Amino acid sequence: MWRELGGRQSWYAGEALRLYFDNNVYNRLFDDLSVPRNREEAQAVEGLFEKVVVGEVELYGSFVLELENSRLSQILRRERVGALISLARSRVERDAALLARAEWLQRGGLRKYDALHLAAAERAEVDYFVTCDDRLLKEARRIGVVETVTPLELFDKEVF
Numbered sequence: 001m002w003r004e005l006g007g008r009q010s011w012y013a014g015e016a017l018r019l020y021f022d023n024n025v026y027n028r029l030f031d032d033l034s035v036p037r038n039r040e041e042a043q044a045v046e047g048l049f050e051k052v053v054v055g056e057v058e059l060y061g062s063f064v065l066e067l068e069n070s071r072l073s074q075i076l077r078r079e080r081v082g083a084l085i086s087l088a089r090s091r092v093e094r095d096a097a098l099l100a101r102a103e104w105l106q107r108g109g110l111r112k113y114d115a116l117h118l119a120a121a122e123r124a125e126v127d128y129f130v131t132c133d134d135r136l137l138k139e140a141r142r143i144g145v146v147e148t149v150t151p152l153e154l155f156d157k158e159v160f
Contacts, residue, residue: 016055016056016057016058017051017056017057017058017127017128017159017160018057018058018060018124018125018126018127018128019048019057019058019059019060019126019127019128019129019130019154020059020060020061020062020117020120020121020124020126020128020129020130020146021045021048021059021065021130021131022114022117022129022130022131022132022133022136023064023065023068023069023113023117024131024132024133025045025048025130025131025132025151026045026065026069026081026084026085027077027081028041028042028045028132028151029042029045029046029080029084030077030080030081040152041132041150041151041152044150044151044152044154044155045151047151047155048130048151048154049084049087051160052087053087056160058089058090059087059088059089060088060089060090060091060092060120060121060124060126061085061086061088061090061091061092062091062092062093062116062117062120062124063091063092063093063094063120064092064094064113064116064117064120065085065088065117066082066085068113069081069082069085090124092120092123092124098116098119098120098123099116099119101119101122101123102115102116102118102119103115105118105119105143105145108139108143109139109142109143110136110139110140110143111136114133114136114139114140117129118140118143118145118146118148121146122145122146126146127147127159128146128147128148128149128154129146129147129148129149130148130149130150130151130154131148131149131150132150132151136148137149137150
């Protein structure tokens with residue numbers, strides 16, 4: 001729930017912010033942190049997971065996240081990402097309507113898994129779809145079905 005605070009909108013403390021993380025957000029914590037962008041985004045992602053744990057954020061997962069994670073070749077990374085995915089309170093399941101929506105999004109220019117993630121986020125009626133993928137960010141904003149941000153942008157919005 002949004003409310004007006006001091007001339008700007010802010011997230012009402014009684015309601016958890018509803019988020020869906022793209023697969024790359026879960027993986028960012030395990031990327032090469034000597035790269036400045038990766039390090040900055042990993043810090044933001046870590047902060048988001050802290051908010052998930054304390055209940056300020058309601059995280060949504062999906063069958064797509066689990067499918068993509070199962071394809072990771074690095075076993076330890078797959079296990080760690082899987083543990084993070086399990087923090088989601090709700091899971092969007094695969095069904096014909098979601099697959100049809102993803103197919104429509106794909107025709108609009110999205111890659112297959114990106115379309116599935118965006119369709120899942122839309123189904124969950126999240127406040128934000130969070131990604132570290134510049135191409136997906138641009139395309140999702142162009143399509144406009146779910147407000148899409150990077151982890152750093154989410155903190156800049158001062159929604160916490």
